[in-house]
Amino acid sequence: MELIRGLHNLRPQHHGCVATIGNFDGVHLGHQHVLEQLATKAKQFGCPSTVITFEPQPLEYFAGGAAPARLMRLRDKVNALRRYKVGRILSLRFNKALADMPYQEFIERVLVKGLGVRYLVVGDDFRFGKGREGTFAHLVAAGKQHQFEVVHMPTFNVGTDTETGRVSSTRIRTALEAGQFKKAEKLLGHHYKMTGRVAHGEKLGRELGFPTANIHIHRKVTPLHGIYVVTVEGLNDLVVEGVASIGTRPVVNGKKVILEVFLFDFNESIYGEQLEVSFLKKLRDELPFDSLDELKVQIVIDVEQAKDFFKQH
CATH class of the missing domain: 2.40.30.30 (Riboflavin kinase-like)
Incomplete structure (x- = not known):
């Protein structure tokens, strides 16, 4: 697996992939389900899978010390993603330049020219670009224009002793802060x-x-x-x-x-x-x-x- 730090390190050999975008904090069962789907598509298209993530996480950039505790640092995330047949990780430095990048430019520079994405998986509530103006609908429209398919992440529900609901990093964080380690284990898978x-x-x-x-x-x-x-x-x-x-x-x-x-x-x-x-x-x-x-x-x-x-x- 290859870790690519920043857009400036993208090379012609990185063009052509199936991809997903997100923080992937914790690499929990929901993330694992997406990665399995991505691995299947990578085999189908005959190209690598790429996880596009951010360092620091966007909320850490905007909220600073008031941001929620992250479940894992980048090193741990890279090691976890390696176990799920991820071919490449593109870690984008989330700074003022990226925060101010219009969504159209993000699509053009990162997805089209940079990675040559052929298949993209994101959450249907995914927002990106300056002012979070970019939406799932914008990605779908761009996909039609540039011939890549865009699908939303399937909801992955897991039941615990007290509730059933969507697996999320927030839900795991809440369980850990409450000392509910059995619940966190069910959501993480470990x-x-x-x-x-x-x-x-x-x-x-x-x-x-x-x-x-x-x-x-x-x-x-x-x-x-x-x-x-x-x-x-x-x-x-x-x-x-x-x-x-x-x-x-x-x-x-x-x-x-x-x-x-x-x-x-x-x-x-x-x-x-x-x-x-x-x-x-x-x-x-x-x-x-x-x-x-x-x-x-x-x-x-x-x-x-x-x-x-x-x-x-």
Whole structure:
């Protein structure tokens, strides 16, 4: 699979494809259904499939820190799309130039001249171009003019214990924020995960008797805050159980959100390793403590509760 960063990196060999456009945040079951449809069409047309996405996501550009937490960063998205036979990803830098681009120019530069799209899948409520003036109807009209078919993404519904409805990143985000991990898993098709590289920290966990792997998650906003039961992959072929904290560590007046993982029955140096952390259950919110001794007592409780969870599952 090829990652193309920006319109300026499109080359003649990228002309001719079937494509879809969207954030693809989470690459959930609804997205997977679209990607399967796209793979079928790519085989039918004898050309690559291309996912057109944006970095940052448009709402992050317009709303800044007030934008909803994204489910995954670009690196994780690329790795997820690779599993669904996507041939290429065109990642467009969402900046002022793209935000101000009229929809007619987007169609001409990106879809027609840039990619030579032969088949396009988008949501029927998809809006694009300056002022969000471009609509599904405009794409259909352009398709008729330039000989490419435009279809809307089929609604993909999934039922959970409490409701049935369309799978969406918003629905998953809401479930995660409420600690409803079983529901999020049903919508994603797998456990919710975060990935990152282990970096040196302040060694506070080691001082307390609970050395942690410190993982910088490179996100402005995260859908998770608190203490969680987790499993960790990326350590050879091991799946290691543990307990994780996502937060700012108020006991030491921390400011930056960081993911810290205490691995059970594991005592190796793993600095620099790329880890994948799966979240299984929320234990509690992040709490302020008056002393490190109080924090240590709570960590002991957290570890016991996490180990009890694994005994029962």
